[in-house]
Amino acid sequence: MLKKKEKYGSAKKRKKILVEHTSANPDGPLHIGHFRNSVLGDSIARILKFSGNRVRTEFYVNDTGRQIAIAVMESMRTEKRLEGKPDWWVLNLYISGNRKIEKDPKLEKELRNIMLRYESGDKELLGAYSFIVDSCLEGHKETLKRIGIKIDNFVKESKFIFNGDVYKILDKIKKLPQGKIDGKRIWVDLKKAGIDREFTLTRSDGTTIYPARDLAYHKDKFSRARFNISIIGTDQKFYFKQLIETLKLLFPKKVKNYKVVFYEFLLLPTGSLSTRKGRFISVDELVDKVIERAREVVEEKMPHYSESLKNKIAEVVGVGALKYAMLKVSPEKTYTFNIEDILNFEGNTAPYIQYTYARACSILRKAGIKRYTYNAKLLEREEEISLLKKLSEFPRIVSDAAEQCRPHFIANYAYELSSLFNEFYQKVPVIHSQQDLKTTRLSLVKAVTIVLRNALDLLGIEAPERM
Numbered sequence: 001m002l003k004k005k006e007k008y009g010s011a012k013k014r015k016k017i018l019v020e021h022t023s024a025n026p027d028g029p030l031h032i033g034h035f036r037n038s039v040l041g042d043s044i045a046r047i048l049k050f051s052g053n054r055v056r057t058e059f060y061v062n063d064t065g066r067q068i069a070i071a072v073m074e075s076m077r078t079e080k081r082l083e084g085k086p087d088w089w090v091l092n093l094y095i096s097g098n099r100k101i102e103k104d105p106k107l108e109k110e111l112r113n114i115m116l117r118y119e120s121g122d123k124e125l126l127g128a129y130s131f132i133v134d135s136c137l138e139g140h141k142e143t144l145k146r147i148g149i150k151i152d153n154f155v156k157e158s159k160f161i162f163n164g165d166v167y168k169i170l171d172k173i174k175k176l177p178q179g180k181i182d183g184k185r186i187w188v189d190l191k192k193a194g195i196d197r198e199f200t201l202t203r204s205d206g207t208t209i210y211p212a213r214d215l216a217y218h219k220d221k222f223s224r225a226r227f228n229i230s231i232i233g234t235d236q237k238f239y240f241k242q243l244i245e246t247l248k249l250l251f252p253k254k255v256k257n258y259k260v261v262f263y264e265f266l267l268l269p270t271g272s273l274s275t276r277k278g279r280f281i282s283v284d285e286l287v288d289k290v291i292e293r294a295r296e297v298v299e300e301k302m303p304h305y306s307e308s309l310k311n312k313i314a315e316v317v318g319v320g321a322l323k324y325a326m327l328k329v330s331p332e333k334t335y336t337f338n339i340e341d342i343l344n345f346e347g348n349t350a351p352y353i354q355y356t357y358a359r360a361c362s363i364l365r366k367a368g369i370k371r372y373t374y375n376a377k378l379l380e381r382e383e384e385i386s387l388l389k390k391l392s393e394f395p396r397i398v399s400d401a402a403e404q405c406r407p408h409f410i411a412n413y414a415y416e417l418s419s420l421f422n423e424f425y426q427k428v429p430v431i432h433s434q435q436d437l438k439t440t441r442l443s444l445v446k447a448v449t450i451v452l453r454n455a456l457d458l459l460g461i462e463a464p465e466r467m
Helices: 032-050 066-078 086-103 107-119 123-146 165-175 210-224 234-250 283-301 307-327 350-367 382-392 394-404 408-427 435-458
Strands: 016-020 054-061 153-156 179-182 185-188 227-233 258-263
Touching: 016 032, 016 210, 032 054, 032 227, 032 258, 032 283, 032 307, 032 394, 032 435, 054 123, 066 086, 066 107, 066 123, 086 107, 086 123, 107 123, 123 283, 165 179, 165 185, 165 210, 165 234, 185 234, 210 227, 210 234, 227 234, 234 258, 283 307, 307 350, 307 408, 350 408, 350 435, 382 394, 382 408, 382 435, 394 408, 394 435, 408 435
Parallel strands: 016 054, 016 227, 054 153, 227 258
Antiparallel strands: 179 185
């Protein structure tokens, strides 16, 4: 541990893996449902990379859907200029346009015409769509940067229309026994896979819909990485069952290396999320609120710190608390949380683990030693042995988390290690021990800081040295 430091627990698996996550519609700011997707995807990518794999992350941009067409139509009708954070500007366009359509259904015809012109390559609409989508993505990137998440690549759905890939997929489908043609409508018969519902790929007028483009995107993904992982909400389970069964017909070998991690949405006391009606909890608002409350907690617990340090700690603690709340439970489980609980400095929370790390760092600062020597024979107390055993488990925990794509293994391990360290801290003297024993116990404390920092980093959570 002391030699490997930040590499302790890592491996050398060397697989090329593409992790697709977040992939929110570019029709407004990210909401809390997207947040769990982003945090899960980012943590899984970190764990896989730490395990020695070559990992890239990707955001699939649905830039051809009805929502985007509504925002485009509204921007063209009103000529509203971009102002404020761009993803919120796009949301306001969408909400305004959607309300007008609800009041005047005749606007559906205009909307349909916009969608047809866009898909046929109308230059004016290509520019209008691109401006709306890119503006929204800038807002998404700004939000993700604030919570410490960087996505390597953004792939637009429209790419597969304009490069012809979606039509190549349709040609392949038509040649399959399961491929069905009804006029201009193309669909897949999946009854042999136990699915009665038709998997429709084109409308009656021949225009493609999302599943056709999604098949083309998966073909593209499979060509760029041997192993693929997608982070998907459980509300899309049936759709993905249809999609994967169709992929098996098209790419039977490659789909074997495709894993979908389903997650349940986290719940807040305020209720459901809905972009269409404008009732939702954005990541921007949630992070602001949690950091504001974290600042109050920091003021109470650390009044003697400078204002700049208190602000920094509040940011680190607030964002960490949110991320940890979304990672500490298994992805397929729902979890209702409130701000007071996740900011608690006691119990299974990020602040508790961060404070434990800072406490261990404080011990090392006070000791002031630069070289750590270690004699295992001197560690005889139950608290010391328990810590050693827990520290030795970290590589196995990381391996299991990577194999099963389960970041909560890391989160719960970090909490258990923190609990054992705090028990050790309360019962075992370190700095005031006899010299040889002191340096050995300080080495044990140093090992705890290494493993806690590694664990928090795999969760995408900062480990502050002072709290």
